[in-house]
Amino acid sequence: MKNSIRVERAILRISQQExxxxxxxxxxxxxxxxxxKFIPSTELALKISAYFGKTVNxxxxxx
Amino acid sequence: MDTRxxxxxxxxxxxxxxxxxxxxxAILFLYGILFIDKPYIQNDPAVFGIALFFIGxxxxxxxxxxxxxxxxxxLRTRSALTAIVVMxxxxxxxxxxxxTLAGFANGNDIVTEKxxxxxxxxxxxxxxxxxxxxxxxxxxxxxxxxxxxxIYKRGARDEE
Numbered sequence: 001m002k003n004s005i006r007v008e009r010a011i012l013r014i015s016q017q018e019x020x021x022x023x024x025x026x027x028x029x030x031x032x033x034x035x036x037k038f039i040p041s042t043e044l045a046l047k048i049s050a051y052f053g054k055t056v057n058x059x060x061x062x063x
Numbered sequence: 064m065d066t067r068x069x070x071x072x073x074x075x076x077x078x079x080x081x082x083x084x085x086x087x088x089a090i091l092f093l094y095g096i097l098f099i100d101k102p103y104i105q106n107d108p109a110v111f112g113i114a115l116f117f118i119g120x121x122x123x124x125x126x127x128x129x130x131x132x133x134x135x136x137x138l139r140t141r142s143a144l145t146a147i148v149v150m151x152x153x154x155x156x157x158x159x160x161x162x163t164l165a166g167f168a169n170g171n172d173i174v175t176e177k178x179x180x181x182x183x184x185x186x187x188x189x190x191x192x193x194x195x196x197x198x199x200x201x202x203x204x205x206x207x208x209x210x211x212x213x214i215y216k217r218g219a220r221d222e223e
Contacts (some may be wrong), residue, residue, distance in 0.1 A: 016219060024132070025132040025134065026128070026129075026130040026135070026220045027136065027216075028212070028215035028216050028218070029133070029135075030219070031215060031218050031219035032134055034155070035218070037141055037215075040133070041133050044133060
């Protein structure tokens with residue numbers, strides 16, 4: 001599964017730590033998701049999408 | 064649903080205490096080995112050090128991280144599964160491969176001496192079983208989990 005979290009983060013100019021704090025996870029969790037090492041739960045995917053003002057489908061897509 | 068509530072773990076402070084206990088027990092063990100001239104089993108500081116070390120590791124393995132989330136739960140699960148599979152694999156290897164070797168080598172002094180340390184296979188396997196139990200699986204789980212977590216922490220730090 002691919003995602004555009006890194007791109008969205010770059011647009012808003014926020015760090016992994018800031019995003020992690022906003023959605024209530026650790027920085028290494030955001031790092032793992034961005035690098036396709038970990039697929040987040042539906043709950044976390046919804047939180048991240050809501051933070052960027054996007055839908056889950058816009059942020060996450062199948063390979 | 065809060066997935067963090069599914070895993071019962073001790074608070075993060077216990078992990079710090081666990082590391083302190085493990086560190087202290089390592090010093091105690093070294094003191095016993097280096098400065099007390101007694102056989103290992105009668106060497107109280109060394110034996111007590113090892114026992115305390117395992118207690119420390121047990122506390123570390125069952126304590127929360129500073130920020131416990133679904134990714135740490137994923138790493139814990141993966142590491143525990145790997146540890147169980149490795150230990151089970153070692154057990155199977157011992158039974159099938161070395162058991163077969165013991166059968167073929169029955170009466171061969173060189174194999175009996177070099178591979179099985181002059182023991183029967185049954186005794187050799189009993190000795191090995193002591194090292195593939197839950198305790199060793201737990202230590203392997205802890206090592207794998209901490210290494211994986213450290214890799215991701217380092218990766219996140221490098222990218223920052």
